[in-house]
Amino acid sequence: MSSAVNTLPMPENVGESYLTKGKGVMSWLLTKDHKRIALLYLLSITFMSLLGGFFAALIRLELITPGGDLLSAESYNKTFTMHGVIMVFFILIPATPAVLGNFLMPIMIGARDLALPRINLLSWYIYVLGAAFTLFSMLSGGVDTGWTFYTPYSSTYANSAVITAALGAFISGFSSILTGLNFIVTVHKMRAPGMTWFRLPLFVWAHYATALVQILGTPVVAMTILLVALERLFGFSFFNPNTGGDPILFQHMFWFYSHPAVYIMILPAMGVISELVTCFSRKKVFGYSFIAMSSVSIAVIGFIIWGHHMYVSGQSVYAGMVFSILTFIVAIPSAVKVFNWTATLYKGSISYDAPMLYAFGFFGLFLIGGLTGLFCANVAVDLHIHDTYFIVAHFHYIMVGGAIMGYLGGLHFWWPKITGRTYPELAGRISAIFVFLGFNLTFFPQFLLGYLGMPRRYHAYPEEFQILNMMSSAGASVLAIGYTLPMIYFVWSLFAGPKASANPWGAKGLEWTIPSPPPLENFTEIPIVTEEAYAYAPEEAEEHEVKHHV
Amino acid sequence: MSSQVLDHSAAHPANPNFQHQFEDLNQQYASTTFGMWVFLVQEILFFGALFCAYAIYRATYPEAYAAASHHLDVTLGTFNTVVLIGSSLTMALAVRCAQLGRNKGVLGYLFTTFMLGNVFLGVKVVEYSDKFKHHLVPGANFYMGGPYNEQAQIYFSMYFAMTGMHALHMIIGAGLLIFFMWKAYNNTYSTEYYGPIEIMGLYWHFVDIVWIFLFPMLYLIA
Amino acid sequence: MSEHHEHHIAPKSMYFTIFGALMALTFLTVAVAKVDLGRANVIVALAIAGVKASLVVLWFMHVKHNTPLIKLTVGVGFLWLVFLFVITFSDYLSRGMMGWPQNWGATGPVILNTTPPPGVEAHGEGAASHGPAPAAGHAETAAPAHGAPPAPAHTPDTKGH
Numbered sequence: 001m002s003s004a005v006n007t008l009p010m011p012e013n014v015g016e017s018y019l020t021k022g023k024g025v026m027s028w029l030l031t032k033d034h035k036r037i038a039l040l041y042l043l044s045i046t047f048m049s050l051l052g053g054f055f056a057a058l059i060r061l062e063l064i065t066p067g068g069d070l071l072s073a074e075s076y077n078k079t080f081t082m083h084g085v086i087m088v089f090f091i092l093i094p095a096t097p098a099v100l101g102n103f104l105m106p107i108m109i110g111a112r113d114l115a116l117p118r119i120n121l122l123s124w125y126i127y128v129l130g131a132a133f134t135l136f137s138m139l140s141g142g143v144d145t146g147w148t149f150y151t152p153y154s155s156t157y158a159n160s161a162v163i164t165a166a167l168g169a170f171i172s173g174f175s176s177i178l179t180g181l182n183f184i185v186t187v188h189k190m191r192a193p194g195m196t197w198f199r200l201p202l203f204v205w206a207h208y209a210t211a212l213v214q215i216l217g218t219p220v221v222a223m224t225i226l227l228v229a230l231e232r233l234f235g236f237s238f239f240n241p242n243t244g245g246d247p248i249l250f251q252h253m254f255w256f257y258s259h260p261a262v263y264i265m266i267l268p269a270m271g272v273i274s275e276l277v278t279c280f281s282r283k284k285v286f287g288y289s290f291i292a293m294s295s296v297s298i299a300v301i302g303f304i305i306w307g308h309h310m311y312v313s314g315q316s317v318y319a320g321m322v323f324s325i326l327t328f329i330v331a332i333p334s335a336v337k338v339f340n341w342t343a344t345l346y347k348g349s350i351s352y353d354a355p356m357l358y359a360f361g362f363f364g365l366f367l368i369g370g371l372t373g374l375f376c377a378n379v380a381v382d383l384h385i386h387d388t389y390f391i392v393a394h395f396h397y398i399m400v401g402g403a404i405m406g407y408l409g410g411l412h413f414w415w416p417k418i419t420g421r422t423y424p425e426l427a428g429r430i431s432a433i434f435v436f437l438g439f440n441l442t443f444f445p446q447f448l449l450g451y452l453g454m455p456r457r458y459h460a461y462p463e464e465f466q467i468l469n470m471m472s473s474a475g476a477s478v479l480a481i482g483y484t485l486p487m488i489y490f491v492w493s494l495f496a497g498p499k500a501s502a503n504p505w506g507a508k509g510l511e512w513t514i515p516s517p518p519p520l521e522n523f524t525e526i527p528i529v530t531e532e533a534y535a536y537a538p539e540e541a542e543e544h545e546v547k548h549h550v
Numbered sequence: 551m552s553s554q555v556l557d558h559s560a561a562h563p564a565n566p567n568f569q570h571q572f573e574d575l576n577q578q579y580a581s582t583t584f585g586m587w588v589f590l591v592q593e594i595l596f597f598g599a600l601f602c603a604y605a606i607y608r609a610t611y612p613e614a615y616a617a618a619s620h621h622l623d624v625t626l627g628t629f630n631t632v633v634l635i636g637s638s639l640t641m642a643l644a645v646r647c648a649q650l651g652r653n654k655g656v657l658g659y660l661f662t663t664f665m666l667g668n669v670f671l672g673v674k675v676v677e678y679s680d681k682f683k684h685h686l687v688p689g690a691n692f693y694m695g696g697p698y699n700e701q702a703q704i705y706f707s708m709y710f711a712m713t714g715m716h717a718l719h720m721i722i723g724a725g726l727l728i729f730f731m732w733k734a735y736n737n738t739y740s741t742e743y744y745g746p747i748e749i750m751g752l753y754w755h756f757v758d759i760v761w762i763f764l765f766p767m768l769y770l771i772a
Numbered sequence: 773m774s775e776h777h778e779h780h781i782a783p784k785s786m787y788f789t790i791f792g793a794l795m796a797l798t799f800l801t802v803a804v805a806k807v808d809l810g811r812a813n814v815i816v817a818l819a820i821a822g823v824k825a826s827l828v829v830l831w832f833m834h835v836k837h838n839t840p841l842i843k844l845t846v847g848v849g850f851l852w853l854v855f856l857f858v859i860t861f862s863d864y865l866s867r868g869m870m871g872w873p874q875n876w877g878a879t880g881p882v883i884l885n886t887t888p889p890p891g892v893e894a895h896g897e898g899a900a901s902h903g904p905a906p907a908a909g910h911a912e913t914a915a916p917a918h919g920a921p922p923a924p925a926h927t928p929d930t931k932g933h
Contacts, residue, residue, distance in 0.1 A: 113571035115581040181588045188841065189581040190571075215588060216852045219596035227603070227711060235689030236707035238603060243700040244614075249606055252860045253599050303855050307863065318866035319859075521570070587842055591849035598853040602860055609864065624802065631798050639791040642832045649781045755833045759825045765798075766817035770805035 015519030017420065032117035033520060038103035039418070040124050045099060046487070048090040048131060053483065055083035060442075060473040068460040076459035077144035078160065082134075084147030085165060089172045090131055092403050093261060096268035097214075098127070098179055100410045101207045103418060105183060107511040108201050110192025110529060112521040115185040123178035130172030137164035146457065148258070151239040151250040155231040163232055166225045173222045176264070180214030183207050192510075194529035201509055201533050202291050206271025209295035213260045213267070213302065221257030224250060248314055255306035263302040265399050266366075267295055269406020270337055273359050276409055277341045278534045279507040280356035281348025285534045287340040294333035301330045311382045320379050327377035334370055338363070353505075354428030358409030361436040365401025369394060372447065387457075390450025393443045401439055408435070408486060415490065416500030420517040423493040427485060434482030441475025508534050567743050579745045586749040590756050597760055600715065604708045604767065607701075614701035618694060619772045621686055622709075623677065627769035630673050631761065637666035638758040645751040648734075648744035656734040656747060663754065664727045667720055674717055681706070712764055719757045726750055780837040790831045797824050 015021070018035045022028075028036055058079045062070045071079060106114050114120050137143055143165040145154040154162050187200070187208050200208075227238045228250070237243040239250040278285040285291065307315060307323030341363070350356070372394045375381050385391060409432075416422050445468040450456075454465050461469065503512040510529070514522060565575060572578040608615050640662040647655030685693040687710065688703045696702075730750050733739070739747060801820040805813065830836040835846060 111571065115571065116585055117569075117571060119585070177592050181585060181592070184588050185581050185585045189577060189584060215592050216595055216848070219592045220599040220856065223596050223599035223715075227600075230707070230711060234687075236710065237688050237703040238707055238711075243703045244607075244611060245704055246606070246610075248863075249603060249860075252863065253602065253856075256599075256856055256860075303852065304859060307859070315863045316866040319863035322862065526573070584841065584845070587845045591845055591852075594849040594853060595856070598856055601853075602856050605857065606860065606864055609861075624805075628798065628802050632795065635791065635794045635798065638794075638828060638832055639787055642787050643784065646781065646784065646787070752833055755828050758832075759828050762824045762828070763818075763821045766801055766805070766821050770801060770817050771814060772805075 015521065015524060017515070017517045018520045019420070019517050021520045030121070032113070032121055034102050034106050034114045034117065034120060035418075035518065037117075037120050037124055038099050041094065041098040041102060041127070044124075044128060044131065045091055045095050048086055049483075051135075052083055052086035052091055053480065055079050055086065057476065057480065059083060060476040062459055063461070063469045064473045066461050066463045066466050066469075071459055073459050074144060075142075077146075077457070078142035080457060081143045081146050081165075082138055085134060085143070085169060088147055088261070088399075089169045090127070090134065092265040092399055093176055094127060094172075094179070095265075096272065096403065096407045096410065097183070097207055097210055097264070098123075098175075100272065100407070100414060101183065101203075101210075101268060102179070104414060104511055105204055105207055106186060106190065107514065107518060107522050108204050108509060109187065109190060109195050110510050110523065110527045111186065111190035112523065112526075114182045115190050116182050119178050120182050123175045123182070126178065127172055127175035130168045130170075130175060133164050133168030133171060137161040137168060140164065148254060149225065149228055150254075151228060151231070151247045152241060155228050155239060163229050166229050170222050170225045170229070173218045173225075176214050177218045177222075180211035180218075183211035184215065187211075192526050192529055196529075198289060198292070199529055199531075199533055200292075201271075202274035202285065202288070202295075203268075203271040205292040206267045206274070206295045209299040210264050210267045210271075212296070212299045213264050217257035217260040217264075217303065220253055221261075224253040224257075248310065251310050251313055252306070252315075255309045256303070259306035259309060260299070260302040262395075262398065263298055265403040266406075267298060269362065269403045269410075270295065272406040272410035272413070273341065273362050274337075275507075275509070276355050276359040276413055277344050278536065279413075279505055280353060280359070281345050281350045282536050283344055283348040283534075284532070284536050285340070286343035286346075287336075288533065290336050291340050294336040297333045298330060301326070301333065305330055308377055308382070311379050312386050324377055324379050328374065331370065331374060331377075338367065338370075352429070354423075354425060354432050355409045355413035355505075357429055357432035358405050358412065358435075361432060361439075362402060362405040362409065364436070365397050365405060365439060368444075369397025369401055372397065385450055387455055388450035389446040389454050389456055392456050393446035393450060396443045396446075401443070405435070408432075411486070411490075413505070414511070415493070416504045417511055417516045417518070419494060419497075420500055420515075421493045421497035422500045422504065423486075423497060424489050427489045431482050431485035431489075434478060434485065436482075438475050438478030438480070438482050442472050442479050443475070445469070445471045445475070508536060565740075565743055567738065575742055579743075582745050583748055583752070586752050590752060593756060597712075597715070600708070600712050601763070601767075604712065607704050607708065608767075608771070611698070611701040611704065614698035615705050616772050617696055617698045618702035618705035618709075619768065619770075621681075621684065621694070622769050623680070624769050626673055626677055627765055630670050631765045633666050633670050633673070634758050634761050637663045637670070638755055640666065641751050641754045645744075645748050648739045648747035649741070651739060651741040651744070653734045653737045653739055656739060657731055660727050660731045660734060660747075664724055664731070667724050667727070671717060671720055671724075674713065681710075709768055712768065716757065716760050716764060719760070723750075723754055723757055726753070780834065782831070782834075782837075786831065790827050793827055794824055797827075 018033055022031070028040065031037060031040075058071065059076075062068070062076055062079075068076065102114070102120065106112065138161075140161045142160055143158070143162055144160045145158050145162055145165075149162065149166055149169075154166070187204060191200075227236075230236045231238050231240060237245050239245045239247045241247060274285060274291055305323055305326045307319050308327045311320045311323075372390070376385065376391060376394055412423065412428055449465055449468050449472075452465065452468075454461055500516045502515050504516075505512075510527060511518075513527070568575055569578055572581065640659045644656050644659030644663065647653075647659060681687055685691055686706055688707045692703050692706070693699065694702045694706075727750070730747060733746070797820050801817055804816050804820070807813075809816065829846065835842060
């Protein structure tokens with residue numbers, strides 16, 4: 001792949017790079033440029049992930065031995081709560097959309113910026129404010145409710161800084177809403193001439209579907225969290241059994257968003273994978289419209305299956321049954337994607353660059369995560385594995401194995417475009433392998449632990465579980481190396497990395513037609529799009545063309 | 551992916567309110583109003599969560615809701631409904647003036663809307679202080695009496711959360727109105743640029759709609 | 773994208789007509805609420821509110837003469853509200869079905885706080901002498917209230933940190 005295929009004509013008077021145009025701190029803090037805002041997000045998300053990773057490390061350290069020796073039960077509760085809150089609300093949900101989506105979406109559709117640049121900047125400030133609240137709650141004693149803030153524990157009994165943590169999640173939700181709003185408006189209104197809906201890159205489709213979930217789900221959880229805060233602050237009654245309130249109603253309203261939130265995490269990663277698979281197998285993607293529509297249908301079906309988190313909560317048996325069936329349905333569009341990616345690889349000329357290694361890692365981990373999801377969706381099985389390490393392993397396979405692999409793969413793939421510098425390829429491949437192996441070593445034993453009956457959220461456990469827990473902790477250190485490496489060589493590449501060409505991967509897509517790094521308004525002249533996405537092999541592309549055109 | 555380029559930069563309008571990322575004012579208008587609609591969808595779900603919780607408990611404790619709702623003043627509620635719908639009318643007329651480029655008219659109608667909004671909020675203050683006086687604010691000092699004393703706390707929690715969130719939206723809206731009055735005073739709007747007033751109108755009408763549902767749900771179910 | 777967006781500017785009379793209709797419906801809903809229609813009261817009240825809201829959405833917010841995209845957007849918002857309501861209610865309405873003792877309402881909430889706090893007049897509502905008989909499904913729910921011992925004076929449900 002090192003042979004740069006760059007046949008496209010480069011506009012002559014390219015503007016100054018977005019990185020150098022405008023100097024000083026204020027030019028960054030007040031920027032309305034989507035690319036700079038993406039970098040602001042990148043920095044803040046990386047900072048939060050160090051914090052979340054620190055808590056993860058504490059958890060794994062505690063669990064090396066069966067006794068609760070490192071952390072008391074209470075501080076262990078606070079540790080996993082902070083790990084969950086930070087990782088879910090401040091990393092997994094914003095990571096891919098706010099960094100890669102923000103940077104690439106306008107370029108991919110041929111626009112100068114997102115439709116609402118000021119709103120975009122506002123969303124970053126709201127994110128920072130939410131993070132500040134969460135950090136404040138951490139410093140003022142921590143929270144021990146678990147990231148789900150279940151009532152009545154969170155509203156009545158918990159003796160920790162629930163309100164600030166809940167408000168942190170509440171505030172960060174609005175950051176997510178505004179990002180989604182911007183994406184929806186941008187895709188509808190800012191496409192370049194000729195960029196029809198079915199010429200959009202699949203990355204854009206995935207982000208559009210994500211934005212739908214952000215808009216339609218987040219407000220519900222925001223209101224729910226607000227009600228908990230009201231209940232705790234002023235003694236209002238919404239979910240309080242003492243006055244006839246129903247804690248399960250909290251769970252319904254919480255999971256109405258928080259289940260689809262899983263798709264906020266995974267859909268953008270799937271969009272990245274679609275880009276990677278076509279580029280690195282040099283083939284037009286197989287079943288373009290199916291992949292595009294499966295994104296949208298995952299977003300929609302994701303909203304009607306939340307009750308599978310509540311099989312043992314006391315919801316009705318009938319509801320559990322219905323939710324179980326509906327949950328199985330969401331496996332279909334997910335599988336459609338995997339099959340189409342596989343078919344894209346078939347007879348492709350595949351190259352194994354670092355981004356593609358991440359994509360392969362995604363396949364393996366998402367497959368395991370997705371298939372174990374079917375176990376969990378089954379009411380009878382779930383009664384046994386609910387709240388055990390089986391669940392922990394399952395959602396880490398999806399949310400970390402899926403979402404973070406996609407995020408890192410995308411970051412490697414577009415790093416030359418974002419910074420104009422090339423990262424060291426060999427180091428990239430090594431880190432991808434470390435992440436994949438470390439991840440499996442960390443979380444596969446947890447499937448076994450959960451199956452054997454080890455419950456989650458305890459700082460001590462019976463001695464017979466120690467071997468598997470030690471494997472898991474050992475894997476976590478390998479995983480940590482895998483995550484640290486990119487941080488080191490990405491920073492290194494900023495100063496010493498070779499300059500990147502406009503299209504180092506020989507990829508298709510509008511973002512590769514402009515210089516690396518892009519100029520301030522992306523395009524000196526708005527392009528007119530005349531061909532399908534991913535037209536890698538022209539003669540083949542001709543055949544498949546047009547059937548699904550709008 | 552692209553093989554041709556088209557120069558749009560020459561067509562950029564001279565209006566000072568034009569934003570650089572758009573091609574022309576029409577695209578700007580369409581994008582920003584659509585953005586407001588998407589925001590309102592978010593608002594529907596935001597209030598929707600409250601409505602859902604309200605409905606679940608209404609279905610479970612209908613008698614408690616009925617007993618508690620007796621403590622609300624239907625006359626004040628009706629008065630406020632009339633006031634708020636009236637403010638929606640003046641808001642709609644302000645938008646119409648903006649479409650015609652009449653800044654003076656915009657200013658006048660926005661001011662009327664603003665005043666009606668304040669009347670609404672003033673009545674709300676009267677109602678709230680009445681609840682405080684009669685120990686009807688949920689929490690340690692709540693006391694309604696009767697067999698439904700406990701479940702009535704849920705009703706009044708809902709009452710305060712729903713009307714409070716609605717009032718918060720009104721206050722934000724009133725603040726925005728001041729901003730737009732200032733803009734209209736400076737002759738910002740014209741037949742080709744009136745989107746912000748229309749967006750303000752959408753927001754205000756949405757807040758009105760929320761009240762249209764809150765009024766029967768809270769006051770009239772006895 | 774570049775053709776001029778012809779906006780529909782409605783005559784003033786339209787706005788006043790809609791306003792008149794909204795006023796009429798407001799007084800209608802207040803009037804109907806005073807007539808006892810049983811369960812139908814709620815349905816009528818919500819139906820009138822729905823009509824009023826539609827008038828505002830269609831004419832004041834100009835959706836009637838707007839693009840299909842805007843109409844779709846509004847529709848999606850309400851559709852998702854339906855998801856939230858229907859699915860949540862499907863749980864509550866089916867509790868206790870299939871012979872599974874799950875009805876949270878049937879076990880009844882813990883009733884506390886039946887004595888007035890010091891200095892509060894009881895609004896003339898005696899604890900046991902009052903109120904319509906609870907409907908069948910809620911008999912157990914409300915029952916403990918009558919015989920409940922004077923509870924530990926209004927145990928506050930929330931504590932400080």
